Amino acid sequence: MKPFTYEQAASPEAAVMDGQAPATKFIAGGTNLLDLMKLQVETPERIVDISRLDLAEIEERADGGLTIGALVPNSDLAADPRVIAKYPVLSRALLAGASGQLRNKASTGGNLLQRTRCYYFYDTSTACNKRSPGSGCSAIGGTNRILAILGTSDQCIATHPGDMPVAMRALDATIVTLKPDGDRRRIAIHDFYRLPGDTPQIETVLEPGELITHVELPTPPEGKQLYRKVRDRASYAFALVSVAGVVKMEGGTIASAALAFGGLGPMPWRDPAVEAALVGKTPSDAVFAAAADALLRDARGYGDNDFKIPLARRTLIASLRELTEDAA
Template sequence: MKTFTYDRPDTPEAAARDQAQPGARFIAGGTNLLDLMKLQVETPDRLVDISRLDLAQVEQRADGGLTIGALVPNSDLAADPRVTAGYAVLARALLAGATGQLRNKATTGGNLLQRTRCYYFYDTASACNKREPGTGCSAIGGFNRILAVLGTSEHCIATHPSDMAVAMRALDATIVTLKGDGDKRRIPIADFYLLPGDTPHIENVLESGELITHVELPPPVTGARMLYRKVRDRASYAFALVSVAGVVTMADGKIASAALAFGGLAHLPWRNAEVEAGLVGQVPSDALFESAATTLLEGAKGFGSNDFKIPLTRRVLIASLRELTGMSA
């Protein structure tokens, strides 16, 4: 592991100023960053330890929503009574990720910023535009079983690994950030992540010296049925091949609202407004759900080892919609 300097600032503003220095990285739980450092994938010159900042609370807002500190451990967030009662999809997504020990250390902010688990990203002997821009993408034409089929580019087919972020996308979360001069930003999660294009190493809209301090959730959706379904190679400690976070309401036998986010398919938590609009106002049926799956998968492209994800996603979406609308009850 490369040597580095270590800072532990006392305030979020000081942390943001420290991280603005060249080669600096934030560290909190370290469940992803430390692995990457050991493999020489990440080689920071300076670590800015934010783990003791006062950002580990979950607070109810006046509008009924929640404000979640960036340092709230995943296990604490999954067990919070307000989350289990009003945002069950989030609790289920958190519990589907990693192991109990890792959830005790992993933080809300760090979970949002996880790096891809693409095999070639982790292998410094392989070409990877995300790790080293301009070197190529070994995953295209290589073994790409876990990689993306939507939103890809000729430069990268990596997937975002977070379960939590998929649920946050379905819940229309907002990410709150702070810079060293006190400036704050509120970034809708829909605008936070970036598709690979020709710059796959730029994964989100954060600027240097910008610290995630909180995540805001809107008030719970009254009467919503929620689901997090994760298909993976083994029952635990495995990343999603396909996952679905769903929030659906019904009225008079018809779908009144639908929010559907997908993991394992793209560089970011994937959501398709056309799919959701096509469901609203309709009576649930297998034909309707087949049509939704066709719309979702329009333009999907497999790269060999991951071709199976396209028919798998169709089946997972249909089964999820049947459950969310009560057809499979």
């Protein structure tokens, strides 16, 4: 680990002023950043500790939704009775991620910014455009079993590793930030992440020094909620494929659907074409297969991860069966 200076932020306003300096990183739980610093994947010269800021509350809003402070630990968010009752897809996604010890430290804001678990990103002796722009992508043609099949580019095929952000994508969460100029910004989660394109090192729309302060969940959705995660072992493993789903049935047909996917792309993945293939239809294997066709129409495997294409199909169809099975 390279030497760095450390300071505690006294307020969000002070944090963003300090955070805009070059080679500066915010730290809260540190469950991802510290690993990256030990491996010298991240080499900040300055660390601004935001962990003691007053951003650890979950509050109900007038519309029935929730405002979640960026420093709410994952374990607290998963166990909150309002989340369990109104947003079970989120609670289940949180409990599917990491270990109990990590969930106790990991923060809501930090979870949104979790970096990829691509083997080559973590290995500084290899070429990685995300870690060192212009150096190449060792994963293309290399070991890529856990990597993306959707939204990739010739520069990067890394996948987003999170569970919580997948559920938040299905729930249409909004990310609230504070900028160094004092402005607050509300960013819909579908606008928050960036595809790799030619700049895989730029993963979100956050500006230098911009701090996530809260996440807003809208009015609880109607319908059945589900989080299904397929992984190599029962615990403490990243998703090969995951599905966060909310489906509302009316009169035997699908009235609305919100489906987001993990393990498939460089961001929590959601495709309106998948939902359009379902809405207004009577549940059937043929309808579910059409939704899978929409999801995977542009999927591309890179060798080791070719299996993700049929696995994603089976996982989506199984999830849709469960989400619609009780409809009369």
